[in-house]
Structure formats: C-alpha cells, structure tokens
Amino acid sequence: MAFKIGLLGFGTVGSGTVQILQNPTLRHPLLHDITLHRVGVRSLDKPRPIELAPDLLTTDLEAIVTDPEVDVVVELIGGLEPARSLILKAIAHKKHVVTANKAVIARYSDEIFDAANAAGVYVMIEAAVAGGIPVIQPLRQALSVNRLHRVTGIINGTTNYILTRMQREGADFTDVLADAQALGYAEADPTADVDGLDAADKIAILAALAFGGRVNLTEVYCEGIRNVTASDIAYAEDLGFVIKLLATAQRDIPDDAAPGTTDRLQVRVHPTLLPKDHPLASVNDVFNAVLIEGDPIGQVMFFGPGAGMGPTASAVVSDIQTIAAALKSAAAAPTSLNPLMACIHEHYCTITPMEDLVTRFYARLLSKDQPGVIGKIGTCFGNHDVSLESIVQIDSHQDLAEIVVVTHNVREGNFRQALDEMRHFEAVSEIPSTLRVL
C-alpha cells in the first residue's frame, strides 16, 4: 500500500523531510511505502540544496491540498496565513495533516482539531514543540496514564543560546543577540524568540496535552529575556543559580482536592533562577529539554535538539509514518497488526564480540617498586598496539607500587592480550582493576 505526501514548503524543515523520505534505507520499512507526490513552494527558480524531480514542484498549494491522490498534507511553510487556511482546506478534503507550525496550532487548534475530528482525519504536531525531541507523542500516549502535575521546559533554542553565552562570557544581551542572528539561530526579527512568544505558543500546546483541555494563548503569561543583564547572571551565579527562560504549565490544585474544586492551571513563560543542580540547569546552548512530573511516574526529562533541519524533519517524518501505520492496519484484514506496535523483525542482529570493541581503558596494576617497571609495562602495551594516554605511579606501600594507566582508543582484544602478558612479569604482582573509559 503506497501513501502519497503533498508537501507544502521546501525550506529548512521541508528539505530535511525530503532527505529522509528519499533515503529510507536502514530506517523503518514502512517508509518504503511513502512517496512524495507534490511539493509546494513560493518560487520555482530558487536554487535548492536537494534535488527533486522538476515535475514535483509547484507554486499552486491549493491544488496540492485538494488533490484526490494525496493522502497526507505536510505543512512546512510557517506563518499564520496561508498556512491555517491550507490546513483547513486539506482537512475539508479528507487529508490527514502533519505540521510543524506551533504559531498556527497555538492559535487555531480549536477550529483545526474540531474540523479534523468531524472529517475523521489526524492532525499530527510532533515537530511543533521541541523540534526533534519526542514530547507530543509521549504526552498523548505513554505518559497519559499518569496524573500529571507539571511540565517545565527550555523550549526556545535561541534564548537558551543567548543566556548560555551571557553566562559563560559575562557578555551583554545585545552583543550575543547579534551573534545569534549572524549564526542563523535567531530570526532577522527575533521578537518571537527573545520576547518569549515562541515558547508561549509551545507551552500552550504542551499544557493542553498534559492537562486535557484547550488553553487560550492570550491567558499565557509571557516575559522574555531582553531585561536580563550580565550582572543579574553574575549575582545569580554567586548565589548558586543559573538563569533560564522556563516555560511552565502546572496544575494548581492537588490530586486529592475536594470533589468539585475548580481545576486551574498556571501557564507561564519567564526568565527563572534555577539551582545549579536542577536537571534543567545544565541544558545549554541551542538545546531544549522538557521535564514532566506526575504520579506515579515521578520525573521524566526529554533532552535534545529543539530545532534544525534534520532533527525537526525526524519529528515530521515520524508523524507521517504514524499516520501511514494507522491507515495500513485499518485498511488491512481484521487480523492485521499495526506495524508500529507489532514486532516486525525476523532475523537476529550480528553482535560485535567484545574483543573487537574499540574504547579507552583505565587499569590499575600493583608491581614491585623497582627501576624500569613502568618502561616495561609501556613497551608491552606498545607491542600490542595499545597506545597510552597516561601512565603514572600514584602510590607505593609494602614494597608495592600502584601504577595507573589510561589508554587511548584501543581494540579490547589487544588490551587484554597485553595485560595477560604483563601478568607473567616477575615484577607485576596483581592487576586489581580494569575499567572502560567513555
């Protein structure tokens, strides 16, 4: 069964999506059933980093969302319009939709999801929050059996990059912002990022999923990082804190509140002092992380790349694949299983023997404290092609010296052969520990 994709947008994320779809080898076999049918852009003449059959490209995006052959419309043009109208038109034409557009979803989720439910189609949004980090699907599925209490995220890469550099270098906001723009992290108009609006869109989406109700974006408190100064960061550091732009969604009443108590949420974005040992405090640079707390799961944290061509495309294609799996099992005989839930492997993997592992090693040897021992040990390692990063004698007691060795990356088999040979040295009395080093 083949599934046809109508792709709207062939920019950063669109190109990453095409790259995955055009190279399904070594990915899930279901990707072989997914084909690109049309790709909609604004300009046909623009040079593109990825080759595409010219007859796939069109500037007529309406024709894609109404094309009877298209099964799934993937909206990657961004902005509010025409993205919103195209999504609604696709739904009206019974297309499933995948979108990375947090701005549209945070503002128009009511009309989009109502229309999708009425039309019997899926709208999938994994790429809209925290890019490549799977967070939408875990909230919808694996974590949804928990009573969730709080979702806290660093979900804007640009501001995290700016705050990290201000922290490391004692630099001022405006200087780092200029660098972030030059590096392509922040947009030419960085308002949505630095004023917290992008994070507000994203936390509104996460809050709705975590707490089972729609969130009105205008009620999300939003404060950006423009007023955070180098001296605030320095004082916070002295007090044992780092400053991060946190997006938080939290149930405001306890699980055991009296029946009838009104359920209330806090949904807010603002710079926050975080204790240095908090799990989110070490999330730096453009990385994102989302910490989810609930009962009985406790704390779970998702960390990774929150934006970028490849990571965001990973989320887009996983949504396409989820829809394809659902359609495939629905269309098949009643006994057919959903290919994303069933075991599809029938062969055994070939496992690399440990002797072929290439890693660094730490070894501690006890030897007689006599001249030439370290040289002999070094030569023995060398004879077995084991290159040493360091070798030191760290202690000597009861006539025995303790020698600690750290190797470069070496083949484990060679390292073991060298140790076996050394065990026969008259001077070496024992090799009490060997550990692998990352």
Ligand SMILES: NC(=O)C1=CN([C@@H]2O[C@H](COP(=O)(O)OP(=O)(O)OC[C@H]3O[C@@H](n4cnc5c(N)ncnc54)[C@H](OP(=O)(O)O)[C@@H]3O)[C@@H](O)[C@H]2O)C=CC1
């Ligand atoms: N970039 C990222 O890291 C992330 C992006 N996202 C979201 O993904 C979406 C896409 O972002 P990104 O790939 O960066 O955007 P780009 O600006 O790189 O690409 C946009 C694409 O859409 C096309 N396009 C835009 N407007 C129109 C229009 N009116 N008619 C026809 N084609 C149009 C452009 O055509 P042309 O090429 O001809 O100009 C271009 O191919 C956005 O919603 C964004 O918020 C989400 C997470 C991370």
Ligand SMILES: N[C@@H](CC=O)C(=O)O
């Ligand atoms: N501008 C966003 C990109 C993805 O959503 C960010 O900086 O995180």
Ligand code: NA
């Ligand atoms: Na995601």
